[in-house]
Amino acid sequence: MTSLPEGPNENKLEQISRILIDDSSRVPVSLWFASSVFWLLMGSVAAMISSVKLHHPDFLGNIEWLTFGRIRPVHLDIVFYGWSSMAAVGCLLWLQARLCHVKLPWPLLLSGLAMVWNVGVCVGVVAVLAGHGSSIEYLEFPAYCAPFFAIPALGVLAANVKMYVTKESQHTYVSQWYLLAATVWLPILYVTAMACTYFGLVQGVSQAITNWWFGHNALGLWVTPIAVATAYYLIPKVTGKPVHSYHLSLLGFWSLAIFYNWAGTHHLTGGPLPAWTITVGVVGSMMMFIPVITVAINHHMTMRGVFHMLKTSPTLRFTVFGSVMYTVASFQGSLEALRSHQEITHFTQYTIGHAHLGLYGFFSMIMFGAMYYIFPRITNNEWSSARLIKVHFWGSSIGVLAYGAGLCWAGWWQGMMMIDPGIPFLETVAYIRPYLIMRSVSGAGMTIAHIAFAISVWRILSRHHFVMSGPTLFTTARPAWREFVNEQEKREQAELEAQS
Template sequence: MVFTIGTLVLVSFAVSLVALVVLIWAISRSQMRFTQADARTIFEAEERGEVLDDPSTRPEQTDSPQGRGGDSLVPANCRRLILFIFATATLWLVVGSTYGLIASLKLHLPDWLNGSAPLTFGRMRAIHLNLVIYGWLSLGLMGLALWLIPTIFATQLRLPALAFVGAIILNLAVGAGAWAISTGWTDGLEWLEIPWQIDIFIALAVFLFVIPLMVTAWHRQVKHIYVTGWYYLGAMVWFPVLFIVANIPNLHVGAQQATVNWWFAHNVLGLWLTPLGVGAAYYLLPRIIGKPIYSYSLSLVGFWALALFYSQVGIHHLIGGPVPTWVVTLSVVQSIMMFVPVIAVAINQHPLWLGNLGAFRASIPLRFVAIGALMYTAASFQGSLEALRAMNSITHFTHYTVGHAHLGAYAFVTFVLFGGIYYVMPRLVGRVWPLASFIVAHWWLVVVGFTIYFVSLTLGGWLQGQAMLDPARDWMESMELTIPYLTGRSVGGSLMVLGHFAFAVNMVAILVGRGAERKAGSGLLEAEVAARPGQ
């Protein structure tokens, strides 16, 4: 069988049909017969009350999630698993963002660190991308899922040993992938640089995460699947398919390879990181604030619209490329249709925290999640407009696109993950974060740093695109005019990396036992003491 562009589109259409079948099944099984009362499912699954909930600085709120029978939903062995994942993900964040900063500096300091091939921009930038996508975001979000899925489904995690093996394999595969790229052994495609021989182990690791989460969902103790569950379950179905199809060796060549490349690259954000990030925000925002979302019906409309419209969005990266015009046009149409799920999420999430600014000011975890959700709206709107040919002709091949990518992957997904870890970690160890000033420093460093980073690349990229389209201007001029903006990118990136180090120091401190403990509860410390013989 020859895998053509038409076949790819047909597969995407088939996936949409499958989503439609699942929707019909859900309606027939009463999963879609919902009322606003279903928005309180997360409060009913865990008896914690509808109050401001910020365990990052309140020792009395650092108790482990409790089921209806009083049993811990996240027992000690599962907590150790999640702690291991968060710790290693933080390590990859620090290492990966350091690589990114060095790559940024080399754009305006090209003679710096040029003594060997592993230190060249091309390799360091690719290492940065893969470390943060797979080592930080994918691993960290899986850790958050291992906590959230049992909590919203009011049941303990099943098969945690599989997830632990998956975490070890994923860490080893990420490290091996970075080493391979540094030696020049890559598949040579953006977002698909890691050799397919190593990708096999990444796929295996993902399956070892997905199986326990799916089995846990199957044994849920709540009748209704809260919207977070839909986003998470969708991501766990979509990503393995995306990753395996895109990494099959020698299957895609030429223009077909480019099409599959951007089908994967865009969908790894839209059908993997986005549902994990949006799903987490749908839990964390109402949970921390202590109030349900505005419209539960709209939240599920947003999920199904994402499932039906996103799969073919990425081909707009090939506008002007050697692919059929109708394929690109279909992608542009799908990109504009993405306004539907994004507006649905915006209506639900933004009024919730904007109407509770007192909680927003009091809780830094809430700030991270709320601003992350806001940046999801901004990144999606920008992406839909960027897909239009008139705008794409200016921004394509410029630094503007890099700014847009970081608006989604960093300001949206990473911010939500920061907020999630700040909320979950104290409930895993039974202690608040020991260095409150470092949390504040982390917040301001990454907010100010990213603002400088994004504004610099957006302005510089737009001017770069206009210069490249002007036949009266020399091409070198379009490059030289970006230097001040690339310097701004490095300044902003430096602040962001400093924020990551503040986050990592706090992570180490809480892991080694610093921080005020709660007086009672079934946390990790109490569970270990109770398990000792003779006590």
């Protein structure tokens, strides 16, 4: 249970094995990551269309395929299945191989599974746009899409277990627990929820509970553990400091496993369900303070004394931002589950603001940080431009903070107005409209950030753009891209001349 520091005094053998491990994961991890970045862009497009439609309903108004009720679930599904899940898989494969000190098994199979997953997202998106969606949040894709996700999920589970069982490292690091658990939970969650939803295994309002048992756990038991595991790995790795407390991380893991499971029914507060199901959800949500506080203490204490590194390291800055947002969004989420709070904010934009603080501010930011760390190692290349990374960081962070704060504020007052029957409903609509416009603006900032990120990823993956001169930090001044290419061409020209 140490932090596996990557220092000058570690032995050569370990360095070589590390290079071999990174080599083995090059193709599959690059494929899962590159696909996720593609879906991130697609998800941003769908997000912008739905966001603009909400304040200008006549925008692309007469195209049935792009009506709000279709493009909005398409946004959610692209972001969840395409971006988040694919980024999470790439991250977990690489992390588990590194932590187990074994090569990634079956690279060809895992690459194939990435393509199967991509086909699943494509088919699902077209189906929802064509009107075959189910209108069940997070499970909109029709039943025939299920094998495209269930089979790769089982394959990833098998690879993960195989690595863990054959591990060469002597210790189990806390991240490995999270990674193992997440891959066990996902197939169970997904297959059970799809079966209940599409084959009528449960009746009446139990369908709604199944929906939120899946919807909430898909975030809490699939993407959250992977992001927490990643932060647990990256923060000590980049700072070179060990994790603060082993016992806390153990407590954090098992309390997440036990309590997050039960929290989903708070999405149905006030609904036509037995009161005890909601109470269980509220209790589960309140108990989430335990895992969240333990992770917060552990990460904060690890960072103590090295906060200055946030100035230089992109990986660390994204990851620590995400880690802080985990605490913020989780505290908010726990309080939001209370009945007195839900009376106001349920059914309003507040929920949307919270969802983005969680899935974007916390999860996506940590994934960005991880990709900034992992891509150079699996491609043997460096990031081409510190400026692009800066654009990415500031666009994403300011964007999501403005988005979350704006919508939570607007949602709160929207809810207060809805409680008061003296205020006509259309006045609540008029009240939130300026905030919906503000949401489009902050969304545009995030989209610009994603474009900058995608350019960076494209360059690091493309063989023409080798940058070999040390890691790219925020303070690294690289020549402007054109100049850089020119220089490189000149250098190659000179080499050619020297040879002839």
